[in-house]
């Protein structure tokens with residue numbers, strides 16, 4: 001799989017080499033400044049791949065749709081819950097799902113960066129079949145099979161900084177997951193964004209939302225999101241991040257299309273590739289699809305692409 005940064009640098013070097021024949025270096029600089037950076041990427045979340053309900057065909061249909069977009073996305077970010085579930089199944093099933101995921105992802109015609117979701121973690125549930133003494137308990141398989149050895153990371157592309165977070169913590173004294181950025185990751189995140197210039201646009205990708213109005217929307221103002229629905233400590237980052245140019249937080253987990261613009265930061269949930277776990281559009285109103293983000297200079301535009309999946313009848 002091509003590394004987009006390396007590819008871009010190569011293209012840039014190629015363009016510079018060609019241009020330098022025709023133009024003086026000062027002319028080249030002026031031309032670069034006049035052309036704003038432009039790129040596109042896709043955000044595919046909550047894929048929930050499984051052998052049932054024709055989900056593999058559905059995911060491949062979605063990938064083909066991404067490949068056919070024009071302009072074609074420069075890269076894809078997935079938003080977690082890549083697998084139907086690793087929390088409450090045996091290891092053979094989890095390994096089968098990872099193999100299926102890897103095979104499907106070979107269809108992508110651009111690089112893919114994966115974000116971890118709760119369903120990608122082995123055994124973090126009261127109903128788990130895999131116990132903590134198993135060598136593959138927890139996040140290890142995600143790191144190996146989808147995370148290039150990591151569960152959270154960052155990268156730069158065309159002057160934007162992308163941070164893929166691990167928003168999954170464990171409830172105190174229980175095996176079950178909750179929305180949480182652990183202390184070690186927060187220290188890493190602080191150091192990571194410290195290195196980014198104050199003007200550089202930043203994108204966070206988190207599986208569990210930093211913020212969502214879904215629970216209030218569906219159940220009224222007296223019902224608060226539980227520990228599994230929102231990241232418990234995302235608000236502690238707010239003040240520190242105000243000094244940085246965080247523009248976009250891409251979210252998943254709830255399978256709905258939702259956008260909260262607060263100040264200059266947009267918190268956007270990109271529905272779900274699987275809709276309601278391959279049983280149709282989520283609560284009948286959010287079709288199977290994914291987000292497409294077009295960046296021009298320091299600004300972005302967000303769109304949602306439904307890829308036309310029709311859930312199979314059971």
Ligand SMILES: [Zn+2]
Nearest residue numbers: 081117118253
């Ligand atoms: Zn989830």
